Amino acid sequence: MTIIPLPAFRDNYIWLLRAGTCAVVVDPGEAAPVLRYLADEGLTLAAILITHHHPDHVGGVAELLAQAPVPVHGPALEAIAGIDHPVGEGDVVCLPGLGVELRVFDIPGHTAGHVGYYGDSALFCGDTLFAAGCGRLFEGTPAQMFDSLQKLAALPGDTRVYCTHEYTLSNLAFAAAVEPANGAISERIAASEAMRAANQPTVPFPLSGEMLTNPFLRVHEPAVIYQAETQAGRGLASPVEVFAALREWKNRF
Ligand SMILES: [Zn+2]
Incomplete structure (x- = not known):
């Protein structure tokens, strides 16, 4: 395939x-x-x-x-x-002509019923997980989106992520604002700028790189918590609160 x-x-x-x-x-x-x-x-x-x-x-x-x-x-x-084939968490979509089966995940947050498809080391996650970012919360709560991202983050590190928008450079600019000292982010910015200059998509990308560069998956990192608390102007008691503060900051970034 x-x-x-x-x-x-x-x-x-x-x-x-x-x-x-x-x-x-x-x-x-x-x-x-x-x-x-x-x-x-x-x-x-x-x-x-x-x-x-x-x-x-x-x-x-x-x-x-x-x-x-x-x-x-x-x-x-x-x-x-x-x-005509409604799907939800745990369903398997068979695509006989392609010789592949895709597992369905419920990943609400961007919208209330958002689903993702995973199979053959490929993840189709719509507007939920982006390169170095995540979708806006139009219908769901921060807790829902946090759980959805954690579910995707638990997939194997060699998963190739096929999101639906080329938002990588703007997301990385925000990631660098959250973690100015994170060398993996500056390396990814240089690599992504080169790809865009050559008119290449930055998508798909390996899930493993998100753990190093995506602030929305790094809410346990002290540097991320510090910046989120600074922006929020208060202490944040849980990873979900850190996530919510990052998402609000990104909305006005
Ligand atoms: Zn959307």
């Missing part, structure tokens, strides 16, 4: 999984880049996967279904037109 980024809108990636003549897309916010790629490569769409209901993730579903009626897997807890 090969996984291809199809750039969409300003900074979205629609992920296309392919093997033989079979293709599956994740979060097709628009249909045109998908249809163009399928035609150029002589591929047949076999299924659609959805992580959450935001328009830049589901906007192309109706047009894709009009071209070919395929199974649409998506969060059982969100009302999304076109989903």
